Amino acid sequence: MPKIVNKEQKRKDIAIACSELIHEIGIKKLTVSKCAKTANIGKGTIYEYFESKEDIIFEIINLHIEQYHTQFIQSIKNVKSSKEKVFHFFKFVLDDSIENTKLFNSYREYLSIVLSEDNVNMKNFNVNCDVFFKTQLEKIIQDGIDNKELISQAIEFCEGLLIYEKGLALMKMTNNDFDTKVSSKKFINNLFELIEIKKEK
Amino acid sequence: MPKIVNKEQKRKDIAIACSELIHEIGIKKLTVSKCAKTANIGKGTIYEYFESKEDIIFEIINLHIEQYHTQFIQSIKNVKSSKEKVFHFFKFVLDDSIENTKLFNSYREYLSIVLSEDNVNMKNFNVNCDVFFKTQLEKIIQDGIDNKELISQAIEFCEGLLIYEKGLALMKMTNNDFDTKVSSKKFINNLFELIEIKKEK
Amino acid sequence: MPKIVNKEQKRKDIAIACSELIHEIGIKKLTVSKCAKTANIGKGTIYEYFESKEDIIFEIINLHIEQYHTQFIQSIKNVKSSKEKVFHFFKFVLDDSIENTKLFNSYREYLSIVLSEDNVNMKNFNVNCDVFFKTQLEKIIQDGIDNKELISQAIEFCEGLLIYEKGLALMKMTNNDFDTKVSSKKFINNLFELIEIKKEK
Amino acid sequence: MPKIVNKEQKRKDIAIACSELIHEIGIKKLTVSKCAKTANIGKGTIYEYFESKEDIIFEIINLHIEQYHTQFIQSIKNVKSSKEKVFHFFKFVLDDSIENTKLFNSYREYLSIVLSEDNVNMKNFNVNCDVFFKTQLEKIIQDGIDNKELISQAIEFCEGLLIYEKGLALMKMTNNDFDTKVSSKKFINNLFELIEIKKEK
């Protein structure tokens, strides 16, 4: 009986094996050879499970984002106020820990590829990501409205916040003078000033 | 004595000559040879005026943006309402004319390079662009406040709008499902709902 | 499973294939493309076995010298007198046959590279060559001493002779007026005059 | 009246101006542009006085060697013993002062060029250098013979010593393991052991 290999699982396995690699050397310097060596398989074998080098990168980034999604859901579980939850939502751009910086840089390089080519897989994947985060944001805001924290129009700003977060990431990536933390705090505070229901004393 | 050329001017001249080229074949496929041929000069001559291939690209993009800045200032001159001016500000992402699409695509490719490398010139240039547009936006909003169109807190949203516009561009570049026009209209309308001074009937 | 090649052997094979090439066109005009064509392999394949163009040159010269070493040991086998053996030792600079001239010229070009760069491989290789020839020379002289042909102090001149031979090569390479044969004969005769044990009549 | 320029003198002047340049950046990295700038003249003007880039290098090296010749004659003026004078003759290879190291390295690069091309000027120049040093060496040795320091056959070793010195230089340039000082001392001492007239006690 021949060994039955679960292709989808092996894709994941290879991606997991190369997960760190992409942080260490960056996407640009990632070669198929290095991937094969890191995953302890032959170069040719890579092509049994991936269509192209980009496909590998895609799978690895996919993995990272999936992990990030899980973490995100976990992280806002015990957060009470809507504003705080929104700040958690911005963690990806605001957190300067080594761990998150690696993630952020990988995403920057990934973005560079997405912008220079026209990869359908990648674009679809982006759509999914956007949907995930928009859904999360809507849940956060709707909870806030239900709790009488936020005015009902607040729900209209979900997409705007999502887009603002993207712009924030882009700013951080392209403008060294830009103070991401100060700017985002100011924006969110000002926005909440307008959409929060003032508590009576 | 040989003729003395104005180096800075010739840089511009070469950039102008190659200006269309970058739209036609894209930044990625731009080669120094093609630039030289298009500008009707020798390949070596290019290097008398540019330090590297990137330097050429940089100068051309510079040229495009400069033109865009001039056009922008011109275009809002006769616009009356603040909201309309802000929409003009978003023209770069909203206008789907052939002309603007070319510009937008070049910027996408340029962004791809900026994100994948660490070019100081390019980053400085980005800083300058951001400063320009932030200044313009502040002028627009401040005028609106002065004209009693907008509430005084509106000025706090300038940077936020700038960042939102960047996010909008990124969305348009990476997510085919995204309807830029609808989204931005909704966001701006909702925001103005909050920052506009309601006129009495 | 694909065939497994002996990397070290293939390196040699490629070097052998390009061995003549270096004589024909010289080191300076040697290009990787020409090497690949001559060896009937792809340009990329070259880089599977060599680190750089210099590495190829190095391997070819290595090959030549190795052959020369073997020939040298063979050639002095049946030579009786120490002086004659020393003249064999000088064969590389004295022999004007087409074959040896090719070798000498290749060495000249190789030397030119060694002198202009700081290649560790090449320097180590030079050390090994010097060790080989010094050892050979010591054997020759020691045999002469053991056979009562030479005075015991003769052994002290081994390194000197080695160095003299290098100087002789350099003279031949840089000074067209120089008569290598006459000069070396004179020097060796004069030296042997001093270190030979005079036979009683 | 037009300015009469002594071509030969201007050649020297330019060479003098670029004299240090060759030490600083090395022959390989010397460009005609840099020479022109250093000499405060136009690039085209260089070609009024020099036939080629090599011609410039040649003139500079010429200058260095001329200076060295003068120094050499000066330096042995007050040296008494023949052996000591011979050691002065070897100063070029033995002196590790910064000054002499610069000179030695420039000569190494110059040699690299001489070995890779077939420049008649350079070869002729080498002949002259060899003649100069051979003459000096003959004077030294002849003086030793006249002073009853050396045996009459010693004169026969002049050319040999010259060639040995060349070999010594080549060794130093190509073999990092080689101890120039130890080797040359041993050789000269051993040789003088044979050619010196032993003083009676």
Add this chain to the structure above:
DNA sequence: TATGAATGAGCATTCATTCAT
């Protein structure tokens, strides 16, 4: 005489992908 703008040939190297075994 002096200049400096213009030139363009020439070449090493990388690496994703294929396919014979």
Add this chain to the structure above:
DNA sequence: CATGAATGAATGCTCATTCAT
């Protein structure tokens, strides 16, 4: 299933030299 040997297209940059002014 697995492999790794073979491939070759594609391109930025230097710099000695010329020659119009």
